[in-house]
Amino acid sequence: MKKNSLLAIIPAAGIGQRFGSEIPKQYMSLDGKSVIERATEPFILSEYVSKIIIATSQNDSFIKEQSFYNNEKVEFVTGGNTRSRSILNCIKSISVEDYEYVITHDAARPNIHQEDIENLYLDIISNKSLCSYFYVPIYDSIKNTTELDKTEDKNKFLLVQTPQISKLKELKTGIIECEKNNINIPDESFIFEHAGFASSRILGRRSNIKITEESDLDLLNKFSTRTGAGFDLHRYEEGNGIILGGYFLDCEFKIVAHSDGDVLLHSIADSILGASGLGDIGKYFSDKDPLNKDIDSKEIINFCLESIKNKNLEIYNVDATIICEQPKLDPHRDKVLKSLSKILKISEEKIGLKATTSEKIGIIGRNKAIAVQSSVNLRTTL
Secondary structure, three states: OOOOOEEEEEEEOOOOHHHOOOOOHHHOEEOOEEHHHHHHHHHHHOOOEEEEEEEEOOOOOOHHHOOOOOOOOEEEEEOOOOHHHHHHHHHHOOOHHHOOEEEEOOOOOOOOOHHHHHHHHHHHHHHOOOEEEEEEEOOOOEEEOOOOOEEEOHHHOEEEEEEEEEEHHHHHHHHHHHHHOOOOOOOHHHHHHHOOOOOEEEEOOOOOOOOOOHHHHHHHHHOOEEEEEEEEEEEEEEOOOEEEOOEEEOOOEEEEOOOOOOHHHHHHHHHHHHHOOOOOHHHHOOOOOHHHOOOOHHHHHHHHHHHHHHOOEEEEEEEEEEEOOOOOOHHHHHHHHHHHHHHHOOOHHHEEEEEEOOOOOHHHHOOOEEEEEEEEEEEEOO
């Protein structure tokens, strides 16, 4: 398998009439990036792809806003009024002698991986086929609407996905031939099927869906989560109580800290910032800054919530483990949980709150410190 030997083509000239939005579906936001950015990224990162040609509509006003617009791998061509014409326009923009294989992919399929590209490349070479594609079985019942809704044997059918890889010269010839005879081309594998050549295929993933309607994007957003982990530790001194998750817990300790020492909220804040790619608490609330002296940790959480809101993210769930010998959490757990729910603006059912000890080991085991380990899942709100 030769590295840097593949041409990739992504037709993106469609306006998505069934999607029901003024913004073409390929430019809608999905987990902080546009759909087409997610569809293109694996090709940019792939060591097998040397050039990516994206076919856009003549009056496309969104393409220059994409993160890949100035990438050295990417070129742009004006597409046609059909998917196959857009692909042909891309092929005509280069010398076919420079590439043996071309890999094509839908701009509205954002859930592919780099290994998908490698697996297709390996398959077409090993099978010596003219085209290789991904497929998934049909699990729902299907009916033939032309025969009084006759139920068909679903085991005789497959769903075809992109990306697909083809021999470049043969693909170009096949598109031209089909267009000459006014034959509709649903996908690249059809071209070779129509010409009487067999293609090879690889089992794909059901998650590699094509966004066609607005509900498809909603589905992906619901299952699109980002995870962050947080850890915080503070020393104890003799005192009259500590703040834990915004709740004042009466005990014989106090926490040594520049802020109010709410180790639980600090850990969760780091988890939120980590999941959103924003860094950590120290970046925004330095303990060297006198303005942060005795700061209420609820302010830190409010900052985190506002920051992720600006990135179209929200908390999906939180899991936290408090590590200390004393005080015991059980008598206070429900009140800490209620406080967390109010501060984080999520239901108690989305918060996992646990406590453990360090088995008398280390500074925590000597009852000189308390720590919290947490994780947070964020999901997109669009």
